[in-house]
Amino acid sequence: MGGMSAIIAEFLAESAENLDSMDQDLVALEKDPSSTEVIERVFRTIHTIKGTCGFLAFSKLEAVTHSAETVLAHLRDGKLKLTPEVTTTLLKAVDSVREILAHIGKDGGEGDGVYSEIEEELDAIDRKVAKGKKKAPSKTAKAAAGEDRPKAKTPPAPASELAEEVTPETARRDLGLKDPLATEDPAPPMVGESSLRVDISVLDLLMNLVGELVLARNQISQNLGGESTPALISASHRLDSITGDLQEAVMRARMQPISVILSTLPRFVRDLSVASGKEIDIDIQGQETDLDKSVIEAIKTSLLHLVRNAVDHGIETPEQREKAGKPRTGKISLRAAHEGGNVAIEVRDDGNGLDSERILQRAAEAGLATPDELEHLTRTQIEQFVFRPGFSTARKVTNVSGRGVGLDVVRANVESIGGAVEMQSEAHRSTTFKIKIPLTLAIVSVILVRAGGQRFALPQASVVELVRLGKGNRELGIEHLHGVPVYRLRGRLLPLVALSEQLGLSSGGIDREESIIVLQGDNHQFGLLVDSIDDSQEIVVKPLGRRLGGLPFAGATILGDGSITLILDVFRIGLGAGVVSDARVRALTADSSDVESAHPPGLQRFLLLQGADDERMAVDLSRVSRLESMDRGRIERVGGNPVVQYRGEILPLIDLQRALPERRASRRSETAEPLNVVSVVICTIDGRSCGLLVHRIIDIVDADLSDSTTGSREGVRACSVIDGRINEIIDLAAVIRLVDPNFFTRDAAPEGEA
């Protein structure tokens, strides 16, 4: 009895794999019907199933596979041409087989499904072929398949409009064809032969053991003191490298090629495109990209969702495409590839793209942003709206914008495993979704931080950047907006969350060094205030007990010293602090426009500068994108003008003091005692960047300019008293024009905007 069920289990597993590849093969065959190799493979699959189920006495399965086999035999022999209808019928047959197999897997029986319809469809094709041949009665056609019918069939149904023809080409092929029944050797080498099915729990156990081995190794290497003998040290090194290799090997054992999901897509797309009357080609690259099994499970539905979206909403109907001057057949391309420690999967369609006007309109209607805010949104920010829950559920929006069903769910799913989704769209041309996911869930890169005297781990995937405040800068950096701490990060206000406070830990002294970790939770960024940032590490995630669910921790890990560290769940931390649930766009996604809106009216923010003669100047902060200290040696000259290579671009520099018209020529030259490090204020104006070389940066202040006087020299907008001193408010555009009159008119305008 046990032997029998083992045979059945084996049969089911094998058949499932074969059927999956058959799906693919049939779709491929539809594209290129001349591939005899593929036809044979399909034929063999069905034949094997039929043979085995005859042996195991599964009569329904046998009947369906028999009919399918007959049709396939005609295909193989060139008596039948593979039309979409035939493909559909065959795919339906595959589905029926799958259904029956599922039943067998569940309770050992074939279930009570009735499959006469599909059998009839298959037989109709068979009869059609037989009739088309005229001289060959159906009996002969069946004989051509090398099989006898196991049972009598229903009388012929009215012939469907099937195309069948025997071209000279197919006939020729017919002659050269080997009998697949006689050939036992599979033409392409089978992967299955060198692999072995292993229970996933065994792999999990291995993984755990290796994790412990790593810890034990760490403890040994930490305890190798001065009295250790060279032999012991070298043994420890060996242990070190072997453990590393072992860990990697076990990790690899858990890896599966992403083709597990991707290979189902051609069939999926075919079904969808037939249903929606669209013509779609799918192009898949990078099938061999390996991913941890758990990750594959986790992204499967998201990926299917994106592909469905592309078919449903992305690709237009053939008529629309023709009108738009595109080829009738739409194209969906999928690309999977390793990128650093991640896997990137790209789903691209050459459909209509996103209509940002519509999205904006909807966003305004849904109250996601004020009209004022909407005006300042970049295209990328606009596209972010489709990931919002509100956008996906409302049907009307979906129909109008053409996108967005459940994209928020896709994002949530991907983010829950530490990944990220990006979208790019070119109006009327294409839409591209890019999923980035970690290779494995078992090992995670984290940053170790301290807060409230305890150590915590933060998944690096959610960390955007680290900002070190240092002791002195603390007051300068952190501001309060109606009692809520915020940090000004390159002109944007970043809400801050103190980790120790969030976790109910005492925050200890104020004088500790504090750092901000800028995190991406949901689609908002926020800053996590921690006492210190210690280290980054690769860790093995262990789940927390049942009673510790609902807490802002994603799990725990054991570090090299044996101590337990909790892994923070960034999303829940943000949720707890109320920074991610906020349904409004607000300060977090908007840029400079928000800096102003966040301040009391009348007040403006300025960056205070000190000149070489101790005079004060102020620059409108909304123009400032970054403050940098640079080595004077980095400054180069192009055509007499100072420039610096900055972030892969050439940034023109303007020496503020030299640029401004001189009033007291006498004192200027000797004051400039060249410092090795210069302060540069990077400004962006009309999408163009330039750097202001300044003597010293003093502070950021709010100032009311209502009682200022007009400036006394060119390049100065006004004079105002700020902080008890008279400040010249710099008119940035005018200063730039003084130095380079063509700055704003020169071509090669950068594409971005402020």
Add this chain to the structure above:
Amino acid sequence: MTDFKQYCTLKVGDLLLGIEVGEVQEIRRDTSITPVPLSPTDIRGLINLRGQIVTAIDLRRRLGLDDADENAGFMTMVLGTVEEPLALVAETVGDVVEVSVGEFESPPDTLKGEARNMIEGAYKLDRELLLVLNLSVVLELQESGGESAE
């Protein structure tokens, strides 16, 4: 002919508690426990048990007793029969005692509160009572905080 049962004893405050030896995997002292912020108060924290992370339940708080002196020592009893790794924290974990089943009595009706559910009954020892813990209630964690996990 009497049946005997063996209990591993724990001391919490003045209470002598017993857990059937079959339930106990091991007893540890001087374990470092990593506290879990925001966790229910009766969760003491996490223990590293040879690479496995074990949730430690503070038996004292679980039974609704006052907190012990902070510097008081503690011992942990790792339970072996429950699905997820759990440990109990008590002041001392002592000997194994063998009791006759006949000495068992249900708790008096006057015992109220949560403790009523957690204590199955008592064995009358020579000088004191051995309270038998109802592990499924003590660990069942059917408290408010427990169920929200995904």
